[in-house]
Amino acid sequence: MLRFGIIGTGRIGDMHARLVALQPDARVTWCYDLFEESAARTAAAVGARATTDLDALLGADDVDAVLIASPTNTHVEMILRSAEAGKPILCEKPIDVDINKVEECREKLAAFDVPLQLGFNRRFDPSHAGVQKAVAAGEIGALELLVITSRDPGPPPPRAILEACGGLFRDTTIHDMDMARFVLGEEPVEVFAMAANRVDPIFAELGDVDTAMIVMRTASGALCHINNSRRTNYGYDQRVEAFGAEGMVRSNNHRPTEVSRHGAGGTATKDELLYFFIERYRAAYEAEIRDFIDQVTAGKPPNVTFEDGRRALLLSEAALKSYQTNKPVEVNYA
Ligand SMILES: NC(=O)c1ccc[n+]([C@@H]2O[C@H](COP(=O)([O-])OP(=O)(O)OC[C@H]3O[C@@H](n4cnc5c(N)ncnc54)[C@H](O)[C@@H]3O)[C@@H](O)[C@H]2O)c1
Missing domain, CATH: 3.40.50.720 (NAD(P)-binding Rossmann-like Domain)
Incomplete structure (x- = not known):
């Protein structure tokens, strides 16, 4: 126990x-x-x-x-x-x-x-983990393109949370940086980011951005794209798509049910996406806790480490610097 x-x-x-x-x-x-x-x-x-x-x-x-x-x-x-x-x-x-x-x-x-395990829960999401496993098993050949879509539902979080969170890149994109490292299986070495204020004036007031597109390159030449928004009107949009010479593997969005409706108003109409992280990633949070318990009980090291947290933050910092300077930024993990 x-x-x-x-x-x-x-x-x-x-x-x-x-x-x-x-x-x-x-x-x-x-x-x-x-x-x-x-x-x-x-x-x-x-x-x-x-x-x-x-x-x-x-x-x-x-x-x-x-x-x-x-x-x-x-x-x-x-x-x-x-x-x-x-x-x-x-x-x-x-x-x-x-x-x-x-x-x-x-x-x-x-x-x-x-032992310290860092809370990158998305690694434990069965769908995203399925993409990582397929890539690692060579199912799509060498990975050439990785596309990560990560958009939060509106309205914006409360001001107090936004003030304390460190901004879009370091609070939210950091999850995508970790997902990129997880699926790529190697480190991004160059980052270019553009960002904008398109969603709500509160983000600009706090010196933050609410919309971003990031491109990264790994040492082997694989490319990764991350797109973020602080507002959807259809739920939590969380997709990961890996593409290679031998195919494509993708984790899709989740809905409460898979019922599709067909009628005069349209065809194949489905439920809205699950609302936000508590709903969408419930299975991931539980698997994360399970993994922590199993590793600690067995005296084994954690599967997601402090160093993973540090490297994801270095990538977020690089994206922020790239956005601020409008130039690509090389990443040094030393
Ligand atoms: N992995 C994820 O998907 C995910 C999702 C949401 C939040 N988070 C992270 O979890 C952390 C908490 O976020 P949240 O959204 O639950 O925030 P929150 O504001 O809802 O909760 C924080 C809690 O900590 C308490 N608190 C404040 N200062 C404290 C202190 N010095 N000692 C003890 N308690 C203190 C507050 O009273 C509050 O109950 C943040 O670091 C955030 O980045 C991760």
């Missing part, structure tokens, strides 16, 4: 806690949040103790591992304090939006022998 302490019980922390509680060999014993009501609500749902004192959670004998789902700007502190306490860590993405803080954290973390 792996006993979890949940750090941060907001949108995603509450969901993670409930998914942990569904696992036969895991349970949530402690929930910590700055806000008592938030911690208490999640704790009540999963039969755990609530606290507003991080030391109480980290010092508890009945916490074997932590799941960090507090705001991004607290992750580095939470990671290092959890590592000092010797607790295996499942940490939400991104590690931080400041690459210097990530590098410092990396150095300090090296002193601890504590």
Whole structure:
């Protein structure tokens, strides 16, 4: 039985806690949040103790591992304090939006022998993982083009979340950067990005963009394109398409049902896409937690690492720099 302490019980922390509680060999014993009501609500749902004192959670004998789902700007502190306490860590993405803080954290973390899995949940989505497996198995021959479409449903998230998130490239595109590395099976070495404000004035007010197109090249010459928008009116648009000399493999969008309607208003009309990440990636979040439990219990290293988080952030930084300078940017992972 792996006993979890949940750090941060907001949108995603509450969901993670409930998914942990569904696992036969895991349970949530402690929930910590700055806000008592938030911690208490999640704790009540999963039969755990609530606290507003991080030391109480980290010092508890009945916490074997932590799941960090507090705001991004607290992750580095939470990671290092959890590592000092010797607790295996499942940490939400991104590690931080400041690459210097990530590098410092990396150095300090090296002193601890504590596993850390980073929350790139999309790697565990059965459809996207199916694309990766097909590519790795050589089903399409050498990969030539990878197209990642990743568009959020409107309206924009609340201002407080946007202010804290680090902007489109480092908060949202970072998932696509990780998906690109995962499916390509090699590192992008050059990035070119264009971006725009097309969706809502709040993004420009915060110095951010809401629409982006990115092109990347790997050392072997494969090309990858990512397109992002902060607004669809048809649900969460999440597609990954890999193309090679011997074919194409694609993961399509998900709907609540596959019923198609035919009549005077149109043919083959289907349900809207699943609304957003909680609905679309439920299976992925559960598989991510399952993998963490299995790896920690077996004493094996995590399958998605701190280094994966660092490299995805370096790619997001390169995209941002390319957008700001209107020039291609080479990526150095050293
Ligand atoms: N992997 C994904 O698909 C995904 C999706 C959404 C969010 N996230 C990530 O999860 C993290 C949380 O995002 P969210 O949308 O749940 O945010 P949120 O604002 O809904 O929740 C954050 C929670 O942390 C609490 N909190 C704030 N400061 C804290 C502190 N110092 N200590 C403990 N708790 C604190 C808040 O009270 C709140 O309950 C972010 O890093 C975000 O990037 C990942």
